[in-house]
Amino acid sequence: MDTEKYQALVQAAEQGSITAAARSLGYSPSGLTRMLDSLEREVGFPLLARTSQGVRLTREGEGLLPSIRGLLYWSRQIREQCNGILGLDQGELFVGSYYSIASCWLPGILREFQKDYPGIRVHVQEAGNQTLLEGLREHRLSCCLFSRHPGYQGDWVPLYEDRLVAWVPEDHPLAQKKALLPEDLEGQPFIEPLPQQETDTDLFLDKYQVHPDFRFTTSNMYTCWTMVEAGLGLSMDNAFSSRRWNGKVKVLPFATPDRLELGMALPSLAQASPALKKFLEYVKKGVG
Incomplete structure (x- = not known):
């Protein structure tokens, strides 16, 4: 047709x-x-x-x-x-991804993938959970690289275990601690990353019934980092992305057992196109 x-x-x-x-x-x-x-x-x-x-x-x-x-x-x-x-090694892929994964994993993965399959075009969309899940449901995205979401009904390929960490200005009293408790965030000035996206941060705060003082929002994680560095408030992200940047920000773990599973979501592994199956092989090699 x-x-x-x-x-x-x-x-x-x-x-x-x-x-x-x-x-x-x-x-x-x-x-x-x-x-x-x-x-x-x-x-x-x-x-x-x-x-x-x-x-x-x-x-x-x-x-x-x-x-x-x-x-x-x-x-x-x-x-x-x-x-x-x-x-014929041809095709087109629409890959959704967290910003952190897009900047840390994908450049190397795509470099190797394109060496072997130059006829397969790849389009990357960086976004938060809700936008990525919507893209999968509406078939706008071939697959997504993000953390496992409880509401997703398709196939899932686990790739990497991570955890959430707190971003704290170096001169903040909490920066002296080795690890934070969820309740340490209660009432603290807070920079909300990717609002209305049901992020891992949102799920964590909801789980522990913690209510920071949301002073600012931003859709860019590096902007969020620099706002924390400027002393505007605390924030959170996964430990994986926090390794990318330097500055006057203390990255602290939480004293909880919570973990994040990063991986690839796709509608159906059995029905995936040849191009997507090949791409998954390179993702596994690139992450492993």
């Missing part, structure tokens, strides 16, 4: 602009407009609402979007399986 029109619709909806979508897909704006008009004639009703600010999906388009994403996902699966049968 020719899915170019559906891919064009998804790009236009995600970017909110026909011009931007055309640029991403390598079409002229007029060419992409004709393609979308043709798709709307085929289905028999408008899929995009055009305004002076750009484009957005109509109610009917919103209703079809999950099915369209599924169509594009299975179309890629079929294409890659056919390439595998023909002995």
Whole structure:
């Protein structure tokens, strides 16, 4: 099945602009407009609402979007399986990842992977738990590298055991401790990383019923680190990512048995495309 029109619709909806979508897909704006008009004639009703600010999906388009994403996902699966049968190492992967994993693991893994499989294109999306889980559910992502989440129903490949640590300004009284208790965070000025993403930090604080004083939020972990260094508050992240940076921040473990399992989530290992199975092999080698 020719899915170019559906891919064009998804790009236009995600970017909110026909011009931007055309640029991403390598079409002229007029060419992409004709393609979308043709798709709307085929289905028999408008899929995009055009305004002076750009484009957005109509109610009917919103209703079809999950099915369209599924169509594009299975179309890629079929294409890659056919390439595998023909002995062609081609394909396309959409990899979701924590920021820490993307910066620490992926560069080396992708370097080795591309040496052997230059025909497989890889797109990396860095985000928090909720965005990554949504990407898996909607088939926008082939796989995700993050910590095991209790709400995920697909397949899981464990890769690395980690733990949460506290980030404390060097001149803070808590910096003198060798390890923190969860209750040490109660009422403390706190910088919340990746708000509304149900992060590992959120789950930890909920588990121990701890309520810091959320003074700031940020979606960038390095910004969070520098804010702690500036004395604006405490924060948390996994120990794995905390090794990357230097500065006037004390990284302290928690005196609890909690551990994080970092790994790869994917809808189905048995039904994974040849490209994804090959990529998983390189991830295992790169982490191990």
